Amino acid sequence: MQLEVIGVGGAGCRLADAIRAAESATRPFLTDVFVFDTDETTLRQTVVPESNRYRYGEANAAEGGADGGDGDGSRAIERCFEEGDERADDVLEVVGREESSAADAFLVTVGLGGTTGGGTVPALVATLQRTYKQPVYVLATLPADREFDASAGESEGLAGHARTATATSDTEPPRPEAATNVLATLERLEGLASAIVLFDNEAWLRPGETLSDARDRSNREAATQVAAVFSGGSGESGEATAQTVTDASDVERIVGSESAFVTLGYAEQAVETTSSRFGLGLLTTDRDVDTAEAVSAVETVVRKAIRGKRSIECDPEAADRGLLIVGGPPAWLNRKAIADGRRTLQTAIDGSSILGGDAPRPDGETVFAGVVLAGIGPMERLEELRDAADAR
């Protein structure tokens, strides 16, 4: 399927940039990528073409810091929501230069916790929904615990998350109001966004890593997950055709249109191909691949994508619907193992709707699985953010 990506705010711009970088030249899945921020530097640091970068409004810092200078983050984000309509119109003026979008869906990327992205995105999603017929999905990061603490690095983290006392050289500002902002934006997105993919920064931080150090790696992880599921089931891939194609309507069926929360999973395993062995770029044939090895590779990546670390943790059983894409060099895509993988997903989520597809990658050197779990139930992380907001 084809996506139009719109990044808003610092994190939103960097995520959009990372998704653009994850796009394969031979299998494009992006019609366009736009980035919008109050901060010129953020925009310049992306590799998005200048015509698609746009600076709008005043930096929120100029209003007295990320919480508006009044110590009450909720008031600051409310002010940004009020400005949201105007900002959404600015965005639409740029994005809507073409009367209709060639994309199958929009993906709005944003980091929740701040005010620029989180303050604009509800109005932007509403405007896009009113203007276009395509679904509008949101990819939203959740802040890490240490951001809530104005004296970062001195005390313990929240709600059982182990704190690594190394945030001192972090260039990310403390955001005591972040949890409040997250909840306010999510509340507004409810009923507006077609679906909301969550990415939990706390879970993707490595011990001893600063937020600034983690962010490029986290963005690459998120972009890989997005590319696997949104570009994954493309039907034609040079000389290889998928046995089971998943298209935009399949993705829509799984993620729904009612602001369901979504988590993404991804796993890959390097496999030997003729090209990796001899560097000749020759295709691997079925005869070269041991069936047991191919089955094992597919089983392994499917299991890890479902049970391993996903964009946000939740019990797979709490999901209503699921999508599985298995990709790699065609000779490695064992059909029976892929069908078994779908059954594994069905059993794991105990839900009613499962779809699956395969994604042949003649030039690929890994077997991979991308998983979408949609309609995910109560999430511990959101509960923790609620507690953090209440504690303020």
Ligand SMILES: Nc1nc2c(ncn2[C@@H]2O[C@H](COP(=O)(O)OP(=O)(O)OP(=O)(O)O)[C@@H](O)[C@H]2O)c(=O)[nH]1
């Ligand atoms: N994964 C990821 N998260 C980020 C990145 N940058 C910031 N974040 C997260 O996103 C949240 C919001 O940060 P920004 O996107 O910079 O904020 P903003 O929307 O520009 O808003 P203001 O800074 O308040 O004007 C932060 O609290 C972090 O949790 C990034 O590059 N990657």
